[in-house]
Amino acid sequence: MNTVGLANQIVQGILIGGLYALFASGLSISVGVMRFVNIAHGDLIVLVSFLLLALTASLHLPLPLAIAVALPIAFVGGYILQRYLFQRVLGKGILQIVLVTFGLSIIVENFLQGTFGADTERISGGGIETATLALPGGIGIGVLPLMIFVAAVVLIFALDRLLYTTQVGAHIRAVSDDVDAANLVGLSSPRIYAIAMGIVGVTVCISAAFMSVWQNFDPTSGPDRLLTAFEAVVLGGLGSLWGTLLGGIILGVAQAIGAQIDVSWQLLAGHLVFLVIFLIRPQGLFPRY
Amino acid sequence: MSEPLLAVEGLTVVYGQFRALHGVDLHVDAGEIVSVIGANGAGKSSLLKAIVGYAHRAGGTIRLDGTDLRGRSTAQIVKAGIALVPEGRRLFPSLTVEENLAIGRSVGRAGEVTLQTVFDTFPMLAEKRRQPARELSGGQQQMVALGRALLANPRLLLCDEISLGLAPVIVNTLYEIIPTLAHRGIGLLIVEQDISRSLAVADRFYCLLEGSVTLTGRPAEVPRETVTRHYFGL
Amino acid sequence: MRSTRSTPRSVLIGRGILLLGAVLLLAAPWITDANGLQVAADLLTMFVLAVMWNLLAGYADIVSIGQQAFVGIGAYAFFGFGVLGGVNPFLAILLAGLTTLVAAIPSMAIVFRLRAAYLSVGTWVLAEVAMLGAGKLEAFGAGLGSSLPVSFAEYFGDTPAARSLSAYWFALGLAIVAFVATYLLMRSPTGIGLTAMRDDEEATATAGVNVMRARIICFLWTAPFLGLAGALITLQRLRVAPDLSFSIVDWTVYVIFIVVIGGVGSFEGPIIGTLVFFFIREYLQSWGVWHFIVLGAVSIGVILIEPRGLWGLLRRVIPDDLIPVSHRPPRGTDALP
Numbered sequence: 001m002n003t004v005g006l007a008n009q010i011v012q013g014i015l016i017g018g019l020y021a022l023f024a025s026g027l028s029i030s031v032g033v034m035r036f037v038n039i040a041h042g043d044l045i046v047l048v049s050f051l052l053l054a055l056t057a058s059l060h061l062p063l064p065l066a067i068a069v070a071l072p073i074a075f076v077g078g079y080i081l082q083r084y085l086f087q088r089v090l091g092k093g094i095l096q097i098v099l100v101t102f103g104l105s106i107i108v109e110n111f112l113q114g115t116f117g118a119d120t121e122r123i124s125g126g127g128i129e130t131a132t133l134a135l136p137g138g139i140g141i142g143v144l145p146l147m148i149f150v151a152a153v154v155l156i157f158a159l160d161r162l163l164y165t166t167q168v169g170a171h172i173r174a175v176s177d178d179v180d181a182a183n184l185v186g187l188s189s190p191r192i193y194a195i196a197m198g199i200v201g202v203t204v205c206i207s208a209a210f211m212s213v214w215q216n217f218d219p220t221s222g223p224d225r226l227l228t229a230f231e232a233v234v235l236g237g238l239g240s241l242w243g244t245l246l247g248g249i250i251l252g253v254a255q256a257i258g259a260q261i262d263v264s265w266q267l268l269a270g271h272l273v274f275l276v277i278f279l280i281r282p283q284g285l286f287p288r289y
Numbered sequence: 290m291s292e293p294l295l296a297v298e299g300l301t302v303v304y305g306q307f308r309a310l311h312g313v314d315l316h317v318d319a320g321e322i323v324s325v326i327g328a329n330g331a332g333k334s335s336l337l338k339a340i341v342g343y344a345h346r347a348g349g350t351i352r353l354d355g356t357d358l359r360g361r362s363t364a365q366i367v368k369a370g371i372a373l374v375p376e377g378r379r380l381f382p383s384l385t386v387e388e389n390l391a392i393g394r395s396v397g398r399a400g401e402v403t404l405q406t407v408f409d410t411f412p413m414l415a416e417k418r419r420q421p422a423r424e425l426s427g428g429q430q431q432m433v434a435l436g437r438a439l440l441a442n443p444r445l446l447l448c449d450e451i452s453l454g455l456a457p458v459i460v461n462t463l464y465e466i467i468p469t470l471a472h473r474g475i476g477l478l479i480v481e482q483d484i485s486r487s488l489a490v491a492d493r494f495y496c497l498l499e500g501s502v503t504l505t506g507r508p509a510e511v512p513r514e515t516v517t518r519h520y521f522g523l
Numbered sequence: 524m525r526s527t528r529s530t531p532r533s534v535l536i537g538r539g540i541l542l543l544g545a546v547l548l549l550a551a552p553w554i555t556d557a558n559g560l561q562v563a564a565d566l567l568t569m570f571v572l573a574v575m576w577n578l579l580a581g582y583a584d585i586v587s588i589g590q591q592a593f594v595g596i597g598a599y600a601f602f603g604f605g606v607l608g609g610v611n612p613f614l615a616i617l618l619a620g621l622t623t624l625v626a627a628i629p630s631m632a633i634v635f636r637l638r639a640a641y642l643s644v645g646t647w648v649l650a651e652v653a654m655l656g657a658g659k660l661e662a663f664g665a666g667l668g669s670s671l672p673v674s675f676a677e678y679f680g681d682t683p684a685a686r687s688l689s690a691y692w693f694a695l696g697l698a699i700v701a702f703v704a705t706y707l708l709m710r711s712p713t714g715i716g717l718t719a720m721r722d723d724e725e726a727t728a729t730a731g732v733n734v735m736r737a738r739i740i741c742f743l744w745t746a747p748f749l750g751l752a753g754a755l756i757t758l759q760r761l762r763v764a765p766d767l768s769f770s771i772v773d774w775t776v777y778v779i780f781i782v783v784i785g786g787v788g789s790f791e792g793p794i795i796g797t798l799v800f801f802f803i804r805e806y807l808q809s810w811g812v813w814h815f816i817v818l819g820a821v822s823i824g825v826i827l828i829e830p831r832g833l834w835g836l837l838r839r840v841i842p843d844d845l846i847p848v849s850h851r852p853p854r855g856t857d858a859l860p
Contacts, residue, residue, distance in 0.1 A: 037640040094639040098586040099826050107819040110812040170388050174381045181379035184343055186367030186396035230644045268655040282636045
């Protein structure tokens with residue numbers, strides 16, 4: 001293992017951290033705003049991936065068009081899920097919300113398996129998956145990972161702007177500060193939560209778009225995505241979007257180094273790094289709560 | 290006899306096994322300042338929360354300008370013209386002064402009150418407009434809370450213990466504004482534990498004890514000892 | 524104070540049914556064949572898992588989706604001590620329980636620093652780490668696992684039928700001990716604090732530190748039982764493997780569904796839930812993945828409509844608990860807004 005090879009892997013790990021940050025951005029919003037962890041989050045990413053697969057493979061839509069079609073569907077899906085399912089169990093104790101999201105996770109996984117079968121899938125990106133860019137120092141990076149990283153930064157920046165410069169964003173921050181006060185003064189917290197979840201749906205769709213081209217996926221891929229997203233959110237600090245990006249990068253680098261030791265260490269390395277950092281600093285790197 | 294701005298009849302509010310209000314009757318006319326006084330636990334906050342649609346109403350009617358508010362959500366009631374200054378201010382701590390005020394604007398009706406109006410009324414808030422609300426003093430927060438409610442351009446303003454925990458000088462400033470609001474035709478329902486302060490500004494008052502109205506009248510016409518007696522239930 | 528009215532008839536009938544069930548279980552080896560004993564042993568194993576999950580989620584406010592970690596650790600410890608270490612197999616069983624308890628202690632450092640739903644996912648992370656870690660152990664066959672050597676299995680009986688019988692007695696014994704011991708725990712001062720909290724949330728604010736201690740006790744309490752269940756499962760399946768011993772579907776998903784459907788937060792719930800599980804196995808298995816979808820949908824429906832599950836529905840007509848755990852009359856469903 002030479003230094004250029006290692007450097008290559010670490011750079012790759014940083015860029016993949018962008019993908020993990022994409023997964024985690026949606027979770028970060030639902031954790032920060034509605035104070036709950038959607039256990040079905042990873043499965044929803046996989047669900048949208050299969051939707052994109054169906055649009056591209058069966059309807060033969062080009063991928064960008066498929067994404068454009070899926071985005072509003074994902075927004076509406078998130079809105080409806082929050083408004084008519086999650087809203088009914090919010091504030092009723094953790095047992096209810098964990099059970100509902102866990103039940104949803106099982107339903108989605110098995111629905112996908114029943115509908116699409118258990119095979120691993122991948123969406124063709126028309127060559128972008130293998131394109132590389134040469135950097136000085138002999139380091140080569142994949143074009144797609146670079147795009148993913150840039151997309152993550154852009155998305156987090158956009159979410160930040162949405163939250164801090166728009167009226168919708170102010171409403172979202174208000175209900176996340178004090179939902180009872182918000183209701184008392186005339187904000188409709190169920191509606192605002194639903195909009196926030198719609199935004200989460202959009203991030204899920206973007207995550208799915210990139211994931212389905214870069215990685216293999218199958219109906220049971222959801223839990224791994226959830227655990228990664230969860231670890232990125234906790235590492236970064238609950239409520240901090242930029243912290244989530246940093247959390248994702250840490251996981252990506254940990255996995256890259258683990259994979260260098262042996263491929264079977266990849267996942268374990270990420271989890272172990274998470275546990276160690278969590279024990280040292282449980283509130284995360286940039287906690288808001 | 291014209292319809293009062295707010296007409297509450299037989300209002301009963303229940304939390305589980307606990308009855309907070311029993312059959313309360315009261316009314317507020319436009320441009321009138323009405324005080325509700327009572328000790329802790331008398332049901333004052335439940336009354337205001339019920340009017341704004343936030344507490345579970347087990348019985349009775351609440352009418353705004355003759356329209357029954359039954360079944361309406363708080364958001365709808367605020368849009369219809371009732372705004373609440375909640376007990377304990379309840380600002381959004383991480384939002385700036387300006388953002389807190391803007392929320393009032395976004396949930397309310399169109400009207401003449403603007404951000405600038407609020408800053409003219411409370412000049413010290415203008416300097417702090419971009420500071421997060423959590424950095425303000427209690428008195429300044431109360432001004433923001435009041436401003437937030439006013440920006441909804443309400444026809445009826447509900448004030449829940451706005452003097453609580455504040456220095457008398459600040460409370461004076463706040464109470465100077467109350468009559469000017471009444472002059473503009475807004476009805477005010479003010480809940481206070483401080484008897485002198487609220488009776489000094491009120492046109493009429495109600496005394497609540499353990500969820501029921503025990504006394505009502507005009508401050509000038511009711512002897513102080515009578516009020517005190519009913520306040521404490523003696 | 525104990526009520527002086529006589530016990531209602533429906534409660535007596537219910538208790539009679541429970542007693543009958545217990546008698547049937549004790550008489551099973553004479554009533555049914557080796558196949559039947561296998562099914563019964565599986566049910567009893569599920570029951571133990573259900574009682575433990577219910578203790579954590581229904582009483583201690585710990586919604587675990589990682590209890591498969593302890594099951595797997597118990598399985599691997601049993602294999603490690605008994606097969607690799609050459610320890611007496613019955614001793615190996617006890618050591619499996621002990622090892623799991625020891626493993627539970629450091630995991631609390633993670634679990635109890637997370638709140639609410641984050642705690643749940645945290646338990647899942649730990650389970651993943653345990654499973655991946657087990658897959659690295661060459662002595663246990665790494666990713667593919669290892670079978671129990673015949674010579675080892677023969678300690679529990681010379682013939683498959685005899686081993687089936689041993690496994691059944693093990694399962695029944697474990698189930699009885701787990702149930703009775705957990706019941707006694709809930710009647711102890713520790714448990715009373717928790718049921719009081721479950722019945723009346725205002726008590727939580729004042730109880731403070733004691734509640735934390737009670738939750739820790741419950742978490743550690745479940746570990747050895749789950750580990751023993753892991754040893755039992757290894758005996759029944761005759762192998763250890765990461766995907767088997769640490770299976771989230773078998774040792775957590777099913778368990779959660781049956782406890783929720785049966786009724787979380789009561790002692791009757793896991794009993795009803797295990798019976799539901801029996802019917803699911805017999806009649807729904809052939810539906811393939813769709814039976815999971817039905818289970819998931821029913822569970823969500825239960826949570827939304829009657830959070831206390833099937834037992835909650837029965838409780839609307841039966842005036843008292845069959846297995847009384849709280850000392851106060853049960854609360855109605857109204858609550859402060």
